[in-house]
Amino acid sequence: MFIGPFYAFAQNGFGEDAVQVILRTILAAVSFSLASSGCYVFNDLMDVESDRAHPRKRRRPIASGAVSERQGKVFAVLLLIGAALALVPLLGSARWVGLLVGLHVLNVLFYSVRLKHIVILDVMVLSIGFVLRMLGGCAAADVAPSTWLLNSTLFLSMFLAFGKRLGERRSMGSPEAAVAARTVQGFYSDQLLRMVVVVTAVATLLTYAGYTQTREANFIFVLSDAGGFSLNLLWLTILPAMYALLRSITLLERGDYDDPTELAMRDIPFQIAAGVFALITVLLVLVRPMLESSGG
Numbered sequence: 001m002f003i004g005p006f007y008a009f010a011q012n013g014f015g016e017d018a019v020q021v022i023l024r025t026i027l028a029a030v031s032f033s034l035a036s037s038g039c040y041v042f043n044d045l046m047d048v049e050s051d052r053a054h055p056r057k058r059r060r061p062i063a064s065g066a067v068s069e070r071q072g073k074v075f076a077v078l079l080l081i082g083a084a085l086a087l088v089p090l091l092g093s094a095r096w097v098g099l100l101v102g103l104h105v106l107n108v109l110f111y112s113v114r115l116k117h118i119v120i121l122d123v124m125v126l127s128i129g130f131v132l133r134m135l136g137g138c139a140a141a142d143v144a145p146s147t148w149l150l151n152s153t154l155f156l157s158m159f160l161a162f163g164k165r166l167g168e169r170r171s172m173g174s175p176e177a178a179v180a181a182r183t184v185q186g187f188y189s190d191q192l193l194r195m196v197v198v199v200t201a202v203a204t205l206l207t208y209a210g211y212t213q214t215r216e217a218n219f220i221f222v223l224s225d226a227g228g229f230s231l232n233l234l235w236l237t238i239l240p241a242m243y244a245l246l247r248s249i250t251l252l253e254r255g256d257y258d259d260p261t262e263l264a265m266r267d268i269p270f271q272i273a274a275g276v277f278a279l280i281t282v283l284l285v286l287v288r289p290m291l292e293s294s295g296g
Helices: 003-012 016-048 067-084 088-113 122-139 146-172 173-180 181-187 190-215 233-254 258-264 268-295
Strands: 221-222 231-234
Touching: 003 016, 003 088, 016 067, 016 088, 016 122, 067 088, 067 181, 088 146, 088 173, 122 146, 122 268, 146 173, 146 190, 146 233, 146 258, 190 233, 231 233, 233 258, 233 268, 258 268
Parallel strands: none
Antiparallel strands: 221 231
């Protein structure tokens, strides 16, 4: 949600209405979070039996029996109502953010009912959901998403989804066990999942590398008085990004985790790499005016 507005700020700055932009983006994030949570509850209601066959998902409230299906339905409706109410203060931006939230809800519902059973399309639909969230943040902040950002979000989301399917097959011990928990696994193979995980990881890195190249003028640091020896400091962020993606592939292939999200929450080296990426990016944004002055 905040990626689009942040990179817009990195390039142009928000100006005098920065506080309003941040507040609108937060409200949009709240709306998307509530809507996504409502859809996830609905998905858990649809998948209650298959979730009980999964070593981790069987501990979910509905699958474990801690929450009844009736309670889950009521909670899902309340979450969706809360998502709509969060849009009210957005005023002019509300219609576009509301449209994107609505598309996101429809996307998840179609996925839960049917599309999650269709090979490849299941991953693309999930990835489009993340793209819609990113667009929602841009709409709330009234900034135009770049093609680089759209592509990076799509490829990274596909990497995460394919990685989750590969991790499931490894952590559950056999393809048969993975199929019991997710029927679409029957249409995938180990070789196919390895290939698409690597392809989407490489696509993510190459797309982000292209972005850093286009922003060279903003983050160039002159290392010599003559100005001939210089370095695009934003390039440095590629190093931790590459390490994090390649480490994710390694750990998912070994079956240490069945979900890249779980990996991100537990694996310390990955968290360090993500922290370094964020730290370098934020620092460069803060010192960008000085870099541009040095480059000019």
